[in-house]
Amino acid sequence: MENELAKSRWYRLLPIAFITYSLAYLDRANFGFGAASGMGDDLQINPAMSSLLSSLFFLGYFFFQVPGAIYAQKRSAKRLVFWSLILWGGLAMATGIISNINALIVIRFLLGVVESAVMPAMLLFLSRWFTKAERSQANTYLILGNPVTILWMSVLSGYLIQAVGWRWMFILEGLPAIVWAYFWWRLVDDKPQDAHWLTPDEKQALTRQLEREQQGIRPVRNYGEAFRSKVVLLLSFQYALWSIGVYGFVMWLPSILKAAPDMDIVKTGWLSAVPYVLAIIGMVSVSYYSDKSQQRKIFVWPFLVVGALAFYGSYLVGPSSFWLSFILLIVAGGAMYAPYGPFFAIIPEVLPQNVAGGAMALINSFGALGSFIGAYIVGYLNGSTGGFGASYLFMAASLLLSAILTLLALKKTTPAAVVEPGKVKAS
Template sequence: MDNTIAKSRWYRLLPVAFVTYSLAYLDRANFGFGAASGMATDLQITPAMSSLLGSLFFLGYFFFQVPGAIYAEKKSAKQLIFWSLILWGGLAMATGIISNVTLLIGIRFALGVVESAVMPSMLLFLSRWFTKAERSQANTFLILGNPATILWMSVLSGYLIQAVGWRWMFILEGFPAIVWAFFWWRLVDDSPQDADWLTSEEKRALEEQLQKEQQGIKPVKNYAEAFKSRVVLLLSLQYALWSIGVYGFVMWLPSIINAAPNMTIVKTGWLSAIPYVLAIIGMLSASYYSDKTLNRKAFVWPFLLIGAFAFYGSYLIGTTNFWLSFALLVVAGGAMYAPYGPFFAIIPDLLPKNVAGGAMALINSFGALGSFIGSYIVGYLNDATNGFGMSYLFMAGSLLLSAVITLLAVRKPAAVGLPKQKELSS
């Protein structure tokens, strides 16, 4: 489809999607800064408990992905995300109020439950608004909320903790999600047919193109058939391994940097932001060329391989040269983020819309499981070995396996003809 048709979709919907996911990511990732500051001392949190708390979010996230996505697919993504915004903002603020670890355990798990449907629901939402030739870039503008948030959150959280303490950091960073819920409700529509800001011609052209794309995809009867398909099973495993690297990195990078000599929490914030600058550049570039070529796989596995080698390099350097090791961590962080847009365009390219949302939720739920494992084991290895080398090696191995599985999962680029029937068979 000519992307001049309904150009208003890009500046109407993508900024809203970006801000929404940005706020979701803010309220899950700022825990790493709370843990690196006075939170552990004030609540008497042991290193082992800190690892558990960092990973509990992903346990709640794992169990409720698919039900949330099915609700969004059958009912309303707009409604689901509206209530999620209010609830996760409230839970994030509550993190700054509680006074014991037991309540914190409940809040971290509940935050995962509330946020669980956001990612698959937003991906499903965008697949109703953007065509195959636009989807990787649309996904990237959504997921840019991840590294872009950590970029400014790393700096802001460092200053907030220094100025008002970790409690007020959580309160001040949780409140905007509640306010934004009402902007979300006013600005978005579940489908093009509901939008009074599109002309009848724009609605018709967009709907015709989306329907034409569906005709080229092998029908899949139900979720059970989709969940048993080879590509969904392999991509679920691939994303779990990928997420081990990503969230081990995200949750523990502030602590890794803060352990360096002569480091302050403000310096930690600035240095923690650097990998995400490279991540943003990589994500925009990979998604642009992925949509140009419609070759999704070629813009996923090479980046994961680069991330694996960068982590392995940091492992080999160890503590002998902090700045060289940090530079490799910057490369690893950027490389891990770059493929998100192309990756999440694979399933809507291969599966029909009646099951694509549920399939993306299943894959994302395994990503949450990998995130749980990654954030917990990285924290455990850091504590058990009194250093970071073994966790670098662990993340390198996970990314290497993820790259290999990507090559196995998607046998041919989605642009080459129509999806092969054997790719979707169980």
């Protein structure tokens, strides 16, 4: 019965989660293409303001993560994501309409506010539907919306900008989120007990399994206790440093490539997509083996070290060889994305359900803070030095520190697999 249940959950819920997160990522990452095209000239945006605009999204994202997650946990993740879809689609479309830089500042901040609840709400949503043995892969199929979207968005945005300009790119790419809100509302349920497409036996089997897993986790009374725990604090700073590398890379890769000789916006789009092919392969493979072995730590920190070494290699190569530097950037991109599934499986396995959603939101909010710092400082370093070497060093150091904090945070955590109530196998 549980095997039948598992099959129905995979094909019913994960495509919906994937599309939803894909649309969220589309409407945050296409700003890099607008910035690399004529947007800066049309709105008279100087390099310093461009860095601020790139990073303002993450400031809004940082402040509203935890309140959104608490609402999703206590009330409804379904309702929260529904309204977020409509609002972020509208704000993304408004980016293509405005002609005032002050309006763009407000839009970028509000876009971060609206999208801030999506990631923790979706992770919480999946934790109610998938067991520990499945969770890394389930998280990966959600987060795959990130690299897959950037892959096709990079190509599509290049062509759209060339064909209809940056304004229509934002308008056309913002509309699908508003349309998808209707399908999201009709197709998902907050909890297994609410699902009409499950039989009573299937609902009971899944509920029993999830409750059995909770018995092996030490109780935590409230969010305050959870937020003060060593593992949550260390993983918060770890994810902030990791996100410096990821979003310094995501937001500025189009501009880095566009600076190469004989590079137009269409070529930039195609080349920007390449690192995300490796990212997709890495994410699927790593999540599969993490779930199969029920190990998390070993599938996180080594990839962050590889990413750090690849950025350092790009620094050493410098502008002398564009293609060698580009290959190293491909490796860095793939390595940074690969561990997402195992990483976000950790918290629901070491903290009980009553606080796990808030803890994931706190960690993700620190990731947003790191994203703000990464997007801003990488842009600042590129503009002030006239090259990319300093930003490569900055991202390499951030990823290396993130790998070290991973080892410290998970040194003595409870593991992924519950052996029996009250007893837990060491990770």
